[in-house]
Amino acid sequence: MKNMVRTLGATLSFLLATTSGAALAGGWTMGGGKLRKDGENPWWVKNTKDVNVCVDIDEANFGITRARAEQLVTNQLNWWKRQFASTSSDPDVGVGTQNFHLRPCDESTDLRIQFGVLTPKQQKAWPTFGADKPNSYMGIAVRTDYDTVNMRGKGFIYLSPQLGPLKLEVDTNRGQAERPWSYANGAAAGIVLAHELGHVFGYGHDSGLGIMAPVLIHFLSLRETLSTLEENTTYTNIFKFETGSVGRCYSANEFADGRRFFGLPQGPVCLAASMNRSELQLYLTQNDGNKWKLHATGTLNTGNDSEILGSGLVYLPKDQTVIPVMQSDIFRGLPGPLREFGSVELRTIDGTLTRQLAIEVDPSANLVLTGSLDGRVLRNILESAGSNNAGHEFTNSRRQSQAKQKSDVMNFLRNLKTGR
Numbered sequence: 086m087k088n089m090v091r092t093l094g095a096t097l098s099f100l101l102a103t104t105s106g107a108a109l110a111g112g113w114t115m116g117g118g119k120l121r122k123d124g125e126n127p128w129w130v131k132n133t134k135d136v137n138v139c140v141d142i143d144e145a146n147f148g149i150t151r152a153r154a155e156q157l158v159t160n161q162l163n164w165w166k167r168q169f170a171s172t173s174s175d176p177d178v179g180v181g182t183q184n185f186h187l188r189p190c191d192e193s194t195d196l197r198i199q200f201g202v203l204t205p206k207q208q209k210a211w212p213t214f215g216a217d218k219p220n221s222y223m224g225i226a227v228r229t230d231y232d233t234v235n236m237r238g239k240g241f242i243y244l245s246p247q248l249g250p251l252k253l254e255v256d257t258n259r260g261q262a263e264r265p266w267s268y269a270n271g272a273a274a275g276i277v278l279a280h281e282l283g284h285v286f287g288y289g290h291d292s293g294l295g296i297m298a299p300v301l302i303h304f305l306s307l308r309e310t311l312s313t314l315e316e317n318t319t320y321t322n323i324f325k326f327e328t329g330s331v332g333r334c335y336s337a338n339e340f341a342d343g344r345r346f347f348g349l350p351q352g353p354v355c356l357a358a359s360m361n362r363s364e365l366q367l368y369l370t371q372n373d374g375n376k377w378k379l380h381a382t383g384t385l386n387t388g389n390d391s392e393i394l395g396s397g398l399v400y401l402p403k404d405q406t407v408i409p410v411m412q413s414d415i416f417r418g419l420p421g422p423l424r425e426f427g428s429v430e431l432r433t434i435d436g437t438l439t440r441q442l443a444i445e446v447d448p449s450a451n452l453v454l455t456g457s458l459d460g461r462v463l464r465n466i467l468e469s470a471g472s473n474n475a476g477h478e479f480t481n482s483r484r485q486s487q488a489k490q491k492s493d494v495m496n497f498l499r500n501l502k503t504g505r
């Protein structure tokens with residue numbers, strides 16, 4: 086067990102320590118400026134055509150059935166394959182092009198996916214790679230072998246069980262669920278799995294709210310998030326489109342185009358767009374007692390439109406024989422995180438107006454609405470003019486810290502009073 090691919094738990098415990106204000110709590114964590122080598126490479130590139138995957142599960146302690154676990158594995162592998170198929174990924178690298186075969190675990194296994202199971206060998210080796218204890222990880226991807234000539238890795242993904250001796254450590258007083266996998270038949274396990282598979286495919290962490298964001302895992306441990314999951318929740322519709330929520334306030338002389346576009350009244354208004362799994366909702370407040378009203382609503386059509394932004398890197402080991410190289414090549418590109426597209430037909434509640442909108446959600450879960458009016462394209466309509474302070478009642482927006490939310494609400498109320 087030479088290479089631990091990620092230390093998600095370290096990031097998590099850092100978050101917990103800082104939010105509790107106990108600055109001196111917790112062990113050492115490292116940022117590192119170490120030269121990048123193959124430690125973060127995808128486990129398979131173009132020369133690997135077939136990958137054997139197996140599932141090992143302690144059904145009783147993990148909390149879902151083997152059949153469900155296998156379904157989650159298949160779904161998430163297919164999801165990643167679709168992402169790679171929809172991009173112009175470097176054909177020399179060929180990440181995510183493999184055929185994945187779900188088979189019983191044996192010597193030929195390339196990737197073991199272990200739901201609440203650690204072999205005695207893994208338990209013994211765990212401390213040697215310096216990570217936190219297994220029970221502090223909701224999930225972790227560990228590469229145990231890497232063949233630098235063929236650029237081929239082997240390893241396992243481990244998800245902690247919710248019961249038994251390996252039980253995941255949670256703090257129920259801080260909103261974490263006692264049994265996270267019992268919500269929506271283990272839907273959260275599917276999303277954690279998608280994140281860990283991202284590491285297997287060569288992605289590091291990103292700072293937004295996309296699938297590779299460490300905070301995503303933390304949110305998935307919370308009762309509040311878990312209670313919104315449904316059995317068929319996929320990563321795409323919960324952590325891209327659902328996270329979107331933006332709002333702006335506009336003074337009486339601002340936002341002329343936007344007012345016409347959305348059919349808004351005169352005077353100071355605040356507008357907020359909120360997206361759930363299948364719907365875009367537009368809320369409006371006026372300077373009249375400060376109550377949000379549903380103004381318009383529309384059904385989302387997210388389709389499969391997405392674009393992977395180039396940003397990852399594959400390190401080329403000196404002795405590799407897979408990828409043709411120029412003399413000084415050290416890296417090849419890996420497609421980066423996703424930008425997703427969708428559309429919606431928005432209808433005002435009073436039925437007077439219907440508008441077509443294009444929607445983009447970028448890797449940091451920023452929501453951009455674009456429409457057209459009188460033959461002109463209005464890009465990022467909500468943000469085109471006005472101040473960013475419609476935090477009111479959207480305080481559960483996952484993008485904002487509590488302090489930021491509070492100051493947004495305060496600003497919003499202040500602006501209302503001064504009739505800004």
Ligand SMILES: [Zn+2]
Pocket residue numbers: 091093280284290297299
């Ligand atoms: Zn991670």
